[in-house]
Amino acid sequence: MTESTSQHTPFEPRLVAFLCHYCAFAAADMAGSMRLQYPPNVRNIRLPCTGKLDAGHILRAFEEGADGVMIAGCEEGSCHFLKGNLVAKSRVNWVKTLLAKVGLEPERLHMYNLSSAMGPRWAAIVQEHVERVRALGPSPARAPRPAKSEATK
Amino acid sequence: MIVGEQKPFEQIVKLIERYRRVLVAGCGTCVSVCFAGGEKEAGILASMLRLEAQKNGRPLEVLEQTVKRQCDMEFLEEMTTKVGQVDAVLSIACGCGIQFMAERFQDKIILPGLNTKFIGVTLEQGEWAERCAMCGDCILDRTGGVCPVARCAKRLHNGPCGGSSGGKCEVGKDRDCGWALIVQRLQKLGELERYAEIIPPRNWTTSRDGGQRKVVREDLKEQGRIEPR
Amino acid sequence: MTEAAAAKKAPKPAAEKTPPPPVVGPVSGLEKLIQSGGFAVTAELGPPKGLDLEAIHKKVGILKGWVDAANVTDNQTAVVRVSSIATAAIMVQQGLEPVMQMVARDRNRIAIQSDMLGATALGIRNVLCLSGDHQTFGSEPGAANVYDVDSIQMLGILKGMRDDAKFAGGTDVEGGRPPLFLGAAWSPDADPAEVRTLRLAKKVRAGAQFVQTQCIFDLAQFKLEMKKAGDMGLLDKLAVLPGIIPLKSAGMAKFMRKNVAGISIPEDVVKRMEGNKDGKEEGTKIAVETIQAVREIPGVRGVHIMAIEWESKVADIVSRAGLKKGPGA
Incomplete structure (x- = not known):
């Protein structure tokens, strides 16, 4: 039985987060050292800047089974590379249209902006996106489970 | 450069729906520069096709490969292995690349994933215009x-x-x-x-209007045929 | 050896082939009137969008006698209609002289020349060479356009057939040359301003004997362009027939000013239209006054009245302008 069809265990979304080294990654670090509680559903990937983010990376995450993806970059106007986060914003909006084309809800992808000092905000936005994706349910494009073959083993 | 634009995604889905294994073939020259059919675009398109198929529960395997130019046989050679592994090739090169693919791989279905628009220039990032x-x-x-x-x-x-x-x-x-x-x-x-x-x-x-055109340089042809002695 | 083969081997000397006699004008009533110094009036007749021949007969009836010739539009605004050749031929039969429009949009030089021979065979003499409205505006937006040649090149080709008995490709026109009176369009208010008269000069050099203009409301501007044309020596060989459009309302004036290229409508004309409750009457008055004013400009040899889907207005304008046309004139 897969998570999605289970009546008993609540659906736990799997999230991939792309974090800017200069802000969100540091904020996540701070959240850790502050011992803030936030959902363990997210896998963090550090980027030198959200401007490095590629449309292919996001799509790949969904292909590999992510239910949602979040991008976290610096606050607008504070990019270490001046406009990387603004480029990322535009790119994320474009990828949302691609998701719609393949039949995925664009809301599964979300971009946040925060500074390195915002440990609590990091915890809050993870919580927020987890809830958003939980409400949407499992990604309909999750790679088919090897569940059957496992069951027969 | 030759400026192209990918066909609408839903059209591409229709084009490949009869096949279970498809190679998305990118081209690293003109259509790469205009962000329509290069390596990145091949990757994105392949991802989208997989996601769409997974979502709709259709079995589909998508391979990707991009070569320097699809309008030169020597580069097409590099695709031989992957072309052999699929039912159909979706080329996102210009019309020349797509046709040369079909000429090189005679027994393979070659599908067009891109509309060739014109010979043009880059006005600014994201905007191209016809000139010739x-x-x-x-x-x-x-x-x-x-x-x-x-x-x-x-x-x-x-x-x-x-x-x-x-x-x-x-x-x-x-x-x-x-x-x-x-x-x-x-x-x-x-x-x-x-x-x-x-x-x-x-x-x-x-x-x-004068019929299919050709340019011939005899000197180059001759040099191309020289074998070492 | 058969006779034919023998003929092939020993071609007849070229001297035996006599070129068709030259065309000596005037070839049409319109050309004759202009040559004799008369003031020409032309109007427009749009063919129907189907085989409603009665519509053609009706328009002929309305215009006959009041105008010296009427333009037959060639799939105007790129909307499919009865061909200008066929409509013009019907007009010839019914005694209203046609000015057959021909656009470069729909024909290559083979069709242009062949159609022109056919048209002259049917008694058509006046032809107006145009580029044509782009097909994307019309009823067949998906059509390919031809534009093998443009209107100026078309004039040159037709002139060559008539004056040199040569087709565009260099072969001979045999038997008889097409007797043609060649016309073109001129937009004295069009962009870019630098080439308004330069382009007119090209048309004259290519073979235009008369031009009908885009409609004139800005008299000062028109006089200026006419002066330039005169200074360039164009008006000795060319009859200019300024276009007249009777306005129906201030709204129409504003719409045309905003949306139709090459038309300049001064503010005082719009004000006049706004000032009179009876827009049609005011529009007619303006048309009549414009005709009287352009008559005084050197080089103007007539007027071209474009009463769009209002052909019935032409007679009224002509008589009120004192042009001495009409049955019995």
Whole structure:
């Protein structure tokens, strides 16, 4: 039985987060050292800047089974590379249209902006996106489970 | 460069729906520069096709490969292995690359994933515009370096027509009137008297009208055939 | 050896082939009137969008006698209609002289020349060479356009057939040359301003004997362009027939000013239209006054009245302008 069809265990979304080294990654670090509680559903990937983010990376995450993806970059106007986060914003909006084309809800992808000092905000936005994706349910494009073959083993 | 634009995604899905294994074949030259059919675009398209198939529960395996140019046989050779592993190839090269694929891989279904638009230039990131219509007998010396064949909607050689206003074409206000540009430039060059010359009817045999075109350089062909002794 | 083969081997000397006799004008009533110094009036007759021949007969009836010739539009605004050749031929039969329009949009030089021979065979003499409205505006937006030649090149080709008995490709016109009175369009208010008269000069050099203009409301501007044309020596060989459009309302004036290329409508004309409750009457008055004013400009040899889907107005304008046309004139 897969998570999605289970009546008993609540659906736990799997999230991939792309974090800017200069802000969100540091904020996540701070959240850790502050011992803030936030959902363990997210896998963090550090980027030198959200401007490095590629449309292919996001799509790949969904292909590999992510239910949602979040991008976290610096606050607008504070990019270490001046406009990387603004480029990322535009790119994320474009990828949302691609998701719609393949039949995925664009809301599964979300971009946040925060500074390195915002440990609590990091915890809050993870919580927020987890809830958003939980409400949407499992990604309909999750790679088919090897569940059957496992069951027969 | 040759400017292309990917076909709408839902059209591409329809094109490949009969096949279970597909190779998305990118081209690393012109269509790569205009972000339509290069390595990145091949990757994104392949991902989208997999996601769409997974979502709809259709079995589909998508491979990807991009070569330097699909309009040269030596680069197509590199694709032989992957082409052998699929039912069909979705090429996102220009029409030349797609056809050369079909010529190289005679027994393989080759599908077009891209519409070849025109020969053009990059106006700014994300905007390309046509400049040459490949008429085969350049007359830019007579028209101030602005081509009336490519840039007049009626390819008038003694324009402008009466439809141009405020320097814009009657077909769309987002397009400059080619003849307004010609006049402007001739004036800037102090060559407006060239405008008075009537350009006579063209000989279109150098264009598409003369039938399929070919360029032959015998010296190069000869050098290409030389074998080491 | 058969006779034919023998003929092939020993071609007849070229001298035996006599070129067709030259065309000596005037070839049409319109050309004759202009040559004799008369003031020509032309109007427009749009063919129907189907085989409603009665519509053609009706328009002929309305215009006959009041105009010296009427233009037959060639799939105007790129909307499919009865061909200008067929409509013009019907007009010839019914005694209203046609000015057959021919656009470069729909024909290559083979069709242009062949159609022109056919048209002259049917008694058509006046032809107006145009580029044509772009097909994307019309009823067949997906059509390919031809534009093998443009209007100026078309004039040159037709002139060559008539004056040199040569087709565009260099072969001979055999038997008889097409007797043609060649016309073109001129937009004295069009962009870019630098080439308004330069382009007219090209048309004259290519073979235009008369031009009908885009409609004139800005008299000062028109006079200026006519002066330039005169200074360039164009008006000795060319009859200019300024276009007259009777306005129906201030709204129409504003719409045309905003949306139709090459038309300049001064503010005082719009004000006059706004000032009169009876827009049609005011529009007619303006048309009549414009005709009287352009008559005084050197080089103007007539007027071209474009009463769009209002052909019935032409007679009224002509008589009120004192042009001495009409049955019995």
